[in-house]
Amino acid sequence: MATQAKAALASDLCPRVAMAVTGLVFVLLMVFGLLMRASQAGIMPLDPALFYQLMTAHGIGMVGASGFAGAAIMWYFMRQYVPVTNAIFWAITVIFLIGVVLILAAIFLMGAAPAWTFLYPLLAQSGGVWDANAALVYLIGLLLVGVAFLVFYLDVGWATIKAYGGLGRAMGWPQLFGAGGDAPPPAVVAGTVVTVVNTIALVPGAAIILISIVNVLIPSFGIDALIAKNMIYFFGHTFINAAIYMTIIAVYEIVPRYTGRPWKSTRIFLGAWFATLFMVMAVYPHHLFQDIVMPPWMLIMGQVLSYLSGFPILLVTTIGLLSNLYGSKVKWDLPLALLTLGVFGWAAGVVPAVLDGIISVNTVLHNTQFVPGHFHFYLLLGLVAMAFGFMLWLTRSRQSSSLSGFANLLLWLYVVGGLGVVGTFLYAGSASVPRRWAEHLPQWQGVDLIGALFSILVVLGALYFLIRYVVGFGGQPTSTEAAE
């Protein structure tokens, strides 16, 4: 048994290390978030330059860490079905970390603060705050992170084609369109959709980074600001949504091991992922509703698809989870609670997101704190909760995953803190408080303070999950079966 456990640990080591790194990054960046809210509240004012550096690190770090956590989860489960390469995952981990170091150096040593969206041409035109070298280091760091993800998806894509004979087959298209036989498992269907959309999205993402690099070196070489914005949001929207899709694979794979009810790739499931494949790439114009010169048909498409994008989430994954749990005599523990919380956060976060995806509503809510309100809903209470759920399942033992006493308290601190962070953002947004402002007017600071206090609860909860993971690092998820 001991030998088996060691062998299992050795083969899992890379995703375990990856999750440890991302867990640590999550907690650190939550502290950054707390500092920013405290600064806006006026109780611990930060210099605006530092505020915007923290904001940039928080944004790019959370997006990168979310993508990396999702990739580790996807890799962990897909390797059961397709021959992904262990060495490549180690390699992309190293490339990713080098990119992260460069980005952090650009921000905190060289002063770059372009926000995670680095809207062109802000990096090259900082108003004298940071220089061309800082912009170049930031962009090269981003490029390395992008390369790491591209290599990851190419490896997964190649392995999937080898195992299933084509990407369409791996997404269950033959079964969706009437052919017989068993469809691939949900992890493969979701993983393949993500592989396709993110490979496509990384191309304009890499292109705008390269264009920005040339623009920094040769300022007379430029690109249309609106085209650049389209490229950035096409990439950014697809990437962060794909991060959630990758993380949800943990729910598809782990929850059935608790309930004893398999999560099947039904035609409805396959249809939902088929629709998601196209919708996730076409919905991005909802970020551009206030770029009024955009072609109206694109903005209408953004509004329609924003609404329809909620369907697969609510009708397939959420109902799928709830019907898997209902009456299953399941024994609750911390990992299962976090995974369930994650689906709740995702489903509930869709509500304000869809509302803000209505053009006339967006006119009075865009770039207010309503926006961080909705994305923190499905990231903080969604993706991050699921990632911690996966981590604690991965290293669980009967003791370490118990949901009694202290663990229960810390879980509730995280839930209440998360709802408080989200709620104060949404309220402040409805009161027209702009997002990404280092200094707030006095009448806004009461809500900021409440948000900061709730952030403390989130940090405490997340820190506890991380410590539990580190303490149980060598544990095995072998005793998860429903029969226990």
Place this chain on the structure above:
Amino acid sequence: MQATVLWITIVLVVIIAAIFYYVIRSSTGSATPESVQRSAGMIRQLLFWGALVVGVVVLYVTLRPWPHSLPGGEPIVVNVTGAQWSWEVQPETVPVGQPIVFATTSTDVNHGIGIYDQNMRLVAQSQSMPGWTNRVEYTFTEPGTYKILCLEYCGLQHHEMIAEITATSGTAALE
């Protein structure tokens, strides 16, 4: 508008939370997977068609008239140009009760105009982009001093990009 959206959010989130609570409470009980799947299938169908009908209605109501439509004729135009980190607003005084078209652009990076009323409530906005001019219409209904805040992050002094525009019912408008 904003308060309505917040309340819709709260109500729907509470409903979703209540459903999760109910299922979690029921998870330790016993039910056959077949009966659960049957019920789930019916709920899914109901939600699908219900959400589709609601979606079509919302789409129609919110897109007619086109939210970015501009008034006909020769409306009063206010040119708002952003530059790190200030606004140039011309003219700075406009009449109450007449449609105003804000034509906004930027000389450097992306900015965004957010027009705030006297209660600091956001009433209209648009992006200000280098190389492009966005046009957004707003009709002031109350005389007074309104603010224009930058709503697109543009660097170190983004939060200090605040300008004023005065709406007046007197003859001073446009002078």
